[in-house]
Amino acid sequence: MxxxxxxxxxxxxxxxxxxxxxxxxxxxxxxxxxxxxxxxxxxxxxxxxxxxxxxxxxxxxxxxxxxxxxxxxxxxxxxxxxxxxxxxxxxxxxxxxxxxxxxxxxxxxxxxxxxxxxxxxxxxxxxxxxxxxxxxxxxxxxxxxxxxxxxxxxxxxxxxxxxxxxxxxxxxxxxxxxxxxxxxxxxxxxxxxxxxxxxxxxxxxxxxxxxxxxxxxxxxxxxxxxxxxxxxxxxxxxxxLNQASEPAIDVFDVLLRFFHSSQQQNKSKRYLCDRTKQWTSLLGIGHPAAMELFHTIKREIDAEVIYRHLLNAKSRVQDSDRMAT
Ligand SMILES: Cc1cc2nc3c(=O)[nH]c(=O)nc-3n(C[C@H](O)[C@H](O)[C@H](O)COP(=O)(O)O)c2cc1C
Known part of the structure; x- marks a missing residue:
């Protein structure tokens, strides 16, 4: 297994x-x-x-x-x-x-x-x-x-x-x-x-x-x-294992963790931009909010700007979760 x-x-x-x-x-x-x-x-x-x-x-x-x-x-x-x-x-x-x-x-x-x-x-x-x-x-x-x-x-x-x-x-x-x-x-x-x-x-x-x-x-x-x-x-x-499912993961958390790890590993700005966009687009197929983010950042070449969009996307999701509960 x-x-x-x-x-x-x-x-x-x-x-x-x-x-x-x-x-x-x-x-x-x-x-x-x-x-x-x-x-x-x-x-x-x-x-x-x-x-x-x-x-x-x-x-x-x-x-x-x-x-x-x-x-x-x-x-x-x-x-x-x-x-x-x-x-x-x-x-x-x-x-x-x-x-x-x-x-x-x-x-x-x-x-x-x-x-x-x-x-x-x-x-x-x-x-x-x-x-x-x-x-x-x-x-x-x-x-x-x-x-x-x-x-x-x-x-x-x-x-x-x-x-x-x-x-x-x-x-x-x-x-x-x-x-x-x-x-x-x-x-x-x-x-x-x-x-x-x-x-x-x-x-x-x-x-x-x-x-x-x-x-x-x-x-x-x-x-x-x-x-x-x-x-x-x-x-x-x-x-x-017949165990209850965990709550669905937050894809923006995954992207933010990826971004932080890449920075800690001193990856180039190009790596940060290209790989974050790549992963956002792949995640986007299964998660509409990630696809929306991808369309916002797809032509962006500044890693800091991409990071800000990521944070915004995450807080938008948190806000709508709060409204729903
Ligand atoms: C972007 C990309 C890169 C890949 N690189 C490799 C590779 O380096 N070595 C390899 O054996 N297979 C490689 N594959 C094939 C995958 O390991 C896998 O066999 C294929 O994607 C089918 O599995 P999946 O339907 O679960 O994706 C690659 C596939 C993709 C999409």
């Missing part, structure tokens, strides 16, 4: 991981990807993408963070995995699902799903290079153009020593277009001995239940659903 927060390049960094794991319900996180070409990368690259390495690879709330590697060459992937393990990564996760054209052109991510043998070689090399105590996991899609290699790819990962895999229930060609084929995740699971984590299109408790039913997986990974509804993992857990 684990819930893993999906890796999301340019969205889920250590600040967001901290915030979301504080809200609760999340059992594991994954970093943004460390891109590996030919070289052994310096430790600072790993620390930049995973500052949690300074704290045994865990968020301040104690949730382990897997270190995600992306690349197509077995040897450098193995060397960098060994370095990540030395620096204290709790586990290594290999990205075989990224659909981005630039990544696929450089022989990484989903493009490797056309060659199960290479999935095996990369995963096997990494498995050999890191200590037995460091789990190696991988994330795949159902295929590149179509699903014909779905089971073969997953079996290659199992044979190579992956401890578990996450399957995003779509091909690279499907992109992010619904639906996610949860039944296909089930077909893969039935052909493996290792654990299969189901991923794709979980936006609600009902989706979660349906995904588990169709895939047969105990564990799920959720990405955009948690960004849009930051307490989704917590609500799912409470529902599973």
């Amino acid at each position: 684990r819930i893993v927060l999906a890796p999301m390049e340019g969205v889920v960094d250590h600040i967001v991981r901290d915030l979301l794991t504080q809200i609760g319900g999340i059992d594991q996180c994954v970093t943004e990807f460390v891109r590996v070409s030919d070289q052994l990368l310096p430790p600072r690259v790993f620390y930049r993408l995973c500052p949690e390495l300074h704290h045994e690879g865990k968020t301040p709330n104690g949730v382990p963070v897997a270190l995600q590697l992306l690349g197509g060459k077995a040897n450098p992937m193995a060397e960098n995995a060994a370095r990540a393990a030395e620096l204290g990564a709790p586990s290594i996760d290999i990205n075989f699902g990224c659909p981005a054209k630039t990544v696929n052109r450089h022989d990484g991510g989903a493009s490797l799903l056309r060659e199960p043998k290479r999935l095996y070689e990369i995963t096997h090399a990494i498995r050999q290079a890191v200590p037995d105590t460091t789990p190696v996991t991988a994330k795949i899609r159902l295929g590149f153009e179509d699903k014909t290699l779905a089971i073969e790819n997953a079996q290659a990962l199992e044979e190579a020593g992956a401890k578990e895999i996450t399957v995003h229930g779509r091909t690279k060609m499907d992109g992010y277009k619904p639906p996610a084929y949860w039944d296909w995740i089930g077909k893969i699971r039935e052909n493996l001995k290792i654990n299969v984590i189901a991923n794709g299109e979980i936006w609600s408790i009902a989706n979660y239940q349906q995904c588990r039913k169709e895939s047969g997986s105990q564990d799920v990974m959720i990405g955009r659903g948690i960004i849009r509804y930051p307490d989704l993992a917590l609500r799912i857990k409470n529902y599973q």
